[in-house]
């Protein structure tokens with residue numbers, strides 16, 4: 001290994017990314033985080049406050065703030081905004097009747113917040129293990145159409161939408177790779 005490579009690797013090792021995991025209650029935030037940590041995803045209860053989990057991933061340290069999504073807890077989300085690099089917004093792909101509520105909260109509490117300007121946004125459509133394979137493409141298109149992120153966040157490299165399953169781990173690697181490949 002050349003000196004330059006060693007220095008470069010060292011720099012990457014130091015790289016810490018702060019990611020807030022947000023979204024409505026029951027969308028699967030904690031399940032996704034536990035899956036990322038290779039922990040048991042079968043015994044999970046609603047998050048009443050928040051939990052910080054650290055994941056070493058491909059030379060980065062991803063500090064994930066898993067925050068409770070129940071209505072009464074949403075007023076406290078802004079307490080965690082400082083120094084955020086990425087927001088992962090989790091949507092329950094099974095309960096599309098709550099997509100309007102999810103979109104409203106995403107817009108009001110995240111996208112329109114001055115303190116989050118410039119932060120990367122990853123939309124994770126979760127619970128895809130319970131959705132027929134043939135419906136996934138149109139589900140992603142429907143969510144994309146509803147959120148219209150290209151209008152509110154013109155920088156195309158600043159947001160992304162992925163289909164995931166916190167239960168099976170499908171799509172989780174793609175999410176992590178996208179997160180670490182942004183410019184910080």
Ligand SMILES: Nc1nc2c(ncn2[C@@H]2O[C@H](COP(=O)(O)OP(=O)(O)OP(=O)(O)O)[C@@H](O)[C@H]2O)c(=O)[nH]1
Pocket residue numbers: 023024025026027028029030031032041044045046047048067068069070090126127128129130164165166167168
């Ligand atoms: N089948 C399936 N169930 C899931 C998946 N992700 C989460 N669940 C279930 O959905 C429920 C809620 O999951 P949580 O991870 O607690 O959701 P949360 O977003 O952290 O909820 P709060 O902490 O209340 O905000 C649990 O019963 C999970 O087992 C998934 O990918 N597939």
Ligand SMILES: [Mg+2]
Pocket residue numbers: 029030031045046047066067068069
């Ligand atoms: Mg939770």
